[in-house]
Amino acid sequence: MTNDTPIIEARGVSKYFGSVVAIEDISLQVRAGEVMCLLGDNGAGKSTLIKTFSGVHQPTEGTMLLDGEEVLFESPRDAIDRGIATVFQDLSMIPLVGISRNFFLGREPTKGVGPFKRFDMAKADRVSREELSKIGIELRDTSQPVSTLSGGERQSVAIARAVYFGAKVLILDEPTSALGVKQAAVVLRYIAQTREQGLGVIFITHNIHHAYPVGDKFTVLTHGRSEGTFDKDEISPSELEKLMAGGAELEKLEEELQGGSSGSEASAAPSNGRESDE
Amino acid sequence: MTQSATSASERIRDVGFLKRLMTRPELAAVAGAILVFVFFAVVAGDRGFLTFGGTVSYLQVAAQLGIVAVPVSLLMIGGEFDLSVGSMVGAAGMIIAIATTEYAWPLWAAVLLAFAVALGIGFFNGYVVIKTGLPSFIVTLGMLFALRGLTIGFARLLTGRTQVGMGEDLGVLTPLFAGTVAGFPVSIIWWLVLAALGSWVLQRAVFGNWVFGAGGDASAARNVGVPVNRVKIMLFMSTALGAALLATIQVLDAGSADVLRGELLELQAIAAAVIGGVLLTGGYGSVIGALFGALIFGMVQQGIFFTGVSTDWFQVFVGVMLLVAVLFNNIIRRRASEAR
Numbered sequence: 001m002t003n004d005t006p007i008i009e010a011r012g013v014s015k016y017f018g019s020v021v022a023i024e025d026i027s028l029q030v031r032a033g034e035v036m037c038l039l040g041d042n043g044a045g046k047s048t049l050i051k052t053f054s055g056v057h058q059p060t061e062g063t064m065l066l067d068g069e070e071v072l073f074e075s076p077r078d079a080i081d082r083g084i085a086t087v088f089q090d091l092s093m094i095p096l097v098g099i100s101r102n103f104f105l106g107r108e109p110t111k112g113v114g115p116f117k118r119f120d121m122a123k124a125d126r127v128s129r130e131e132l133s134k135i136g137i138e139l140r141d142t143s144q145p146v147s148t149l150s151g152g153e154r155q156s157v158a159i160a161r162a163v164y165f166g167a168k169v170l171i172l173d174e175p176t177s178a179l180g181v182k183q184a185a186v187v188l189r190y191i192a193q194t195r196e197q198g199l200g201v202i203f204i205t206h207n208i209h210h211a212y213p214v215g216d217k218f219t220v221l222t223h224g225r226s227e228g229t230f231d232k233d234e235i236s237p238s239e240l241e242k243l244m245a246g247g248a249e250l251e252k253l254e255e256e257l258q259g260g261s262s263g264s265e266a267s268a269a270p271s272n273g274r275e276s277d278e
Numbered sequence: 279m280t281q282s283a284t285s286a287s288e289r290i291r292d293v294g295f296l297k298r299l300m301t302r303p304e305l306a307a308v309a310g311a312i313l314v315f316v317f318f319a320v321v322a323g324d325r326g327f328l329t330f331g332g333t334v335s336y337l338q339v340a341a342q343l344g345i346v347a348v349p350v351s352l353l354m355i356g357g358e359f360d361l362s363v364g365s366m367v368g369a370a371g372m373i374i375a376i377a378t379t380e381y382a383w384p385l386w387a388a389v390l391l392a393f394a395v396a397l398g399i400g401f402f403n404g405y406v407v408i409k410t411g412l413p414s415f416i417v418t419l420g421m422l423f424a425l426r427g428l429t430i431g432f433a434r435l436l437t438g439r440t441q442v443g444m445g446e447d448l449g450v451l452t453p454l455f456a457g458t459v460a461g462f463p464v465s466i467i468w469w470l471v472l473a474a475l476g477s478w479v480l481q482r483a484v485f486g487n488w489v490f491g492a493g494g495d496a497s498a499a500r501n502v503g504v505p506v507n508r509v510k511i512m513l514f515m516s517t518a519l520g521a522a523l524l525a526t527i528q529v530l531d532a533g534s535a536d537v538l539r540g541e542l543l544e545l546q547a548i549a550a551a552v553i554g555g556v557l558l559t560g561g562y563g564s565v566i567g568a569l570f571g572a573l574i575f576g577m578v579q580q581g582i583f584f585t586g587v588s589t590d591w592f593q594v595f596v597g598v599m600l601l602v603a604v605l606f607n608n609i610i611r612r613r614a615s616e617a618r
Contacts, residue, residue, distance in 0.1 A: 077503070092501040094494030096562040096615055105491050106502035108484040118482045147615040 005068045006031050007200040008053065008084065008169050013062035015048050022048040023224045025062070030169060030200040035191060036229075037211040038204045039244050040221035046204050049221065050171050053202065054086035055079030085167035089174055091158040098143040100128040103161050131160050135190050152183030156190045169200045176210045188214050206244070212237045220244055301614035303555030304567030306606040310553065310599065311570045311577070318581035327584040334462060340576025341469035342524060343546055344569055348469075348476045349520040350544075351551035351568035353513040355480065357493030357560030358414035360514060362403060362421035363521040363547060367540025369429040370396055370525035375442035375535035376433065385449040393522050399425065400518030404511030414514075422544065430537045443534040456530035465527045469572070472520070477565040489513065494561025549596065550575055553603040555610070562611065574599065 006029035015022045023045040030036045040046045051057045052064070055073030063070050066082060073079040076086070093102045101124070109120040109127075125142045132139055135156050137149075146154060155175050162170055172191065176184040192214045195201055205211050211218065218235065220227040220243040227243045299305065318327045326332045346363050353360055370392040377388035403421055407414045433440050457464045480486035491499030492506045500506050521540065529535045552558060553574060554567025575596065582592050 076501070088501070090495075090498055092495075092498040094491055094498060094561055096557070096611070097490045097494055101487050101490065105487060105499065106504045108487050110484060117484075119484045119487055121482070145615045 004031075006065070007067060009065040009068075010049075010053070010059075011063050011065065013049075013052060013059040013064065015052055015057055016060045021224055023052075023221070026221075026226050027062075028219055028226075028229065030202055032168075032198050032200050033195055034216045035195050035201045035203055035214050037215035037218045038202055038221065039206065039208065039211060039218055039240060041206055041244055043223075044221040044244075045224040046206075046221055047173070048224075050086065050173060050202065050204055053079070053169075054084060054171055083166060083168035084171065085162035085165070085169070086171040087155075087158045087162055087173065087175065089178070091154060093146045093154065093158060095147040096145050099132070099139065099146055099149070099157065100124040100142040102146050103128040103131070103157065103164075107165060127164070131164050132157060135160055135193065136186075150183055150186075151179045152186035155179070155183075155187045159187075159190060159194065163194060163197070163199065167199060169202065170194060171202045171204070173204050174206075175203070176205060176207065184210055208237050208240050208244070212240070301610060302564070303562060303607070303610065303614075304564045304570060305555070305610055306603050307554040307567045307570035307574065310603055311573050314574050314577045314581065314599075318577060318584065322581055322584035322586075325584045325586065327581055330461065332580065332584060334466075336576040336580035337466050337573075338463050338576070339579050340573045341463070341465040342527070343543070343550055343575050344469040344572030345465065345472055345524045345527070346517070346520045346543060347547040347550040347554075347568045347572045348472045348565055349513070349516040350547040351554060351556050351563060351565055351571075352476055352480060352489060353517050354548070354551050354556045354558070355493050355560060355563045356489045356510055356513045357496060358404075358407060358510055358513065359418060359548065360400075360403065360517040361415065361418040361544045362399070362425055363517050364540035364543035364545075365422050365425035365429065366396055366399060366518050366521035367525045367528070367543060368537050369399075369425050370522040371529045371535035371539050372429050372433050372442065372537055374526060374529050375444055376436055379442060379445055380436055385451050389451065389526050392525060393519065396518040396522035397515050400515035401511060403518070404514035407514070408507045408510060418544075426537070433537050440537045441534055444529060452530050455527045463531075465531070468523065468527065469569075472523075473565055473569040477569075480565050485509070485512075490561055492560075546575060549600050552607075553600060555607050557611065571603075 008030050010026055010028045013026045013028075014024045026045075026049060028036065028038075028049075038046055038049065048057065052059055053073075055076045055078050058072060058074070064073065065071065066084075071082070073082070073084070079086070092105075094105065097105075100121070104119075104124045104127075109123045110117050111120040111123070112118050128142050129139055137153050137156065146157070149157065159170065159172065159175070175187050175191070179187065188210060191201060191203060195214075195216075203211060203215065212232075215232060217229055217231055218240055219229045220240065222244065230240070327336075346367075350360060350363060373392040373395055374385075374388045377383040377391055378385055383391070399421065403414070403418055406412070407417050410417070430440060433442065453464070455464065455468075459467055480489060488499070488504045488506075488509045491502075491504045492509045496506045521543075524543075525535075525539065528539060550571030551563065551568045552571070554564065554569070554571035556563030556567065578595050578599070579589070579592050582595065583589050
């Protein structure tokens with residue numbers, strides 16, 4: 001299911017902002033047909049890392065490799081043109097504008113020549129209807145505003161758009177964090193589907209319950225450093241959660257709450273998950 | 279989820295048309311125009327509102343406003359205001375009058391100069407808005423005062439007056455701007471053609487999609503590659519151009535230019551666009567709506583005249599209608615944008 005050369009790879013990447021170390025010595029590989037979950041608490045350096053992948057930032061140290069060859073993404077546009085598509089949290093969609101118009105915004109198909117060159121609405125409608133149908137969204141009317149879709153559907157449309165326009169690697173920035181359980185499931189199912197199409201997916205989240213069902217590999221970031229990358233069969237959700245919280249802190253919390261109704265998932269953890277620092 | 283969505287899509291044939299009609303942005307303006315027409319047809323029908331002359335009179339008022347309201351509605355859908363269009367009408371008219379009378383320019387050259395100046399002012403508005411990041415409301419409010427002041431200042435400096443009459447022989451261009459077609463002033467044709475063109479650009483051209491994007495969420499549109507700055511600057515240039523066209527029509531029609539021409543036009547154009555369903559914050563609306571918004575203005579202004587009631591009451595009527603239309607538009611927009 002996976003190809004040996006990673007589609008995209010970070011090798012020892014660090015990013016400093018002045019004297020602030022945002023991320024340090026991060027190595028990460030994503031292969032085709034693989035979902036790499038990037039886990040970390042707020043401020044762990046997730047967004048700096050994905051902005052390095054998507055061309056917003058350039059690494060201070062280390063190198064990025066695309067299909068095994070060294071690259072430098074000079075701008076987000078540069079990364080997009082090389083097949084690295086990032087779906088940011090704001091989705092880059094216009095709420096009151098129709099779905100097919102949104103789908104093709106900035107990349108409109110045209111027909112006709114000279115002054116009669118125009119937006120090929122028929123094609124836009126047909127393609128967006130087909131593409132959305134593939135992900136289980138049957139549209140009554142492709143001209144209905146994006147705001148008529150549910151949060152999960154909107155997220156899926158944004159992903160479908162990136163896939164349609166030739167993404168090889170999809171970077172999803174917290175795609176499920178603003179969604180309810182049911183809506184999150186819609187998006188997660190679609191992420192799994194995208195993997196089947198042979199794309200590499202980087203799924204950024206702080207929610208292990210969203211990451212674990214679809215993830216193949218998990219990289220945990222704390223304080224700008226990698227706690228390591230784990231295959232799914234190497235690690236349990238609760239171990240991941242401990243890593244994310246820096247382990248010790250949750251254990252401390254557990255001790256504090258001992259006797260009371262803790263209800264924390266960490267309490268269900270197998271007792272062998274204590275390797276918190278490296 | 280798939281199943282319920284599929285069954286819903288099969289239901290569309292029954293309710294589709296009416297439901298879609300109920301979500302059109304221009305619905306309130308079209309309904310309002312019909313309502314206003316019926317009202318004045320009943321109240322003032324026997325006093326001349328329904329005659330050919332009456333029809334021409336309100337269409338002409340609507341056309342003069344509409345020529346500016348069409349590009350203004352596009353600019354507003356693109357997320358910006360232009361409060362300087364009224365001053366631009368005064369300035370462009372004065373440029374034409376002064377160039378032809380004081381400097382003996384041929385009319386075509388004077389009109390071209392006015393258009394070129396308008397394009398320059400429009401570009402300046404757009405460029406300042408983009409570069410400074412200031413709200414266009416403020417930037418063009420500044421232009422409203424500055425341009426009016428420049429017009430008055432230069433008119434006095436060059437001619438010693440604030441009104442300048444055109445010469446007798448206005449040249450071959452006159453019928454194009456101030457002639458009649460089958461008894462209708464040619465300005466009505468300009469209005470309808472501009473509205474058709476504007477609507478085509480918004481709904482059918484790629485540029486139109488960018489206008490929606492620029493107005494709906496400029497940074498999101500930039501993320502997907504829409505040249506937002508260029509779109510906005512071009513929209514500012516088109517509103518100024520609309521004002522220059524109106525100025526040309528007015529100067530040739532009246533045979534004179536006045537530095538105060540176009541006062542309050544900027545607010546009327548915004549009102550017409552808003553009545554027509556344009557969202558004040560951008561990203562939503564239609565040009566056809568603005569066309570009907572202008573038509574309502576024309577019918578009310580001339581209709582009140584035909585009823586015999588003092589035309590002082592015109593603005594009251596407009597104010598109330600603006601409020602009602604916006605409330606109605608809000609309901610429609612909510613219906614259109616809510617999850618179904």
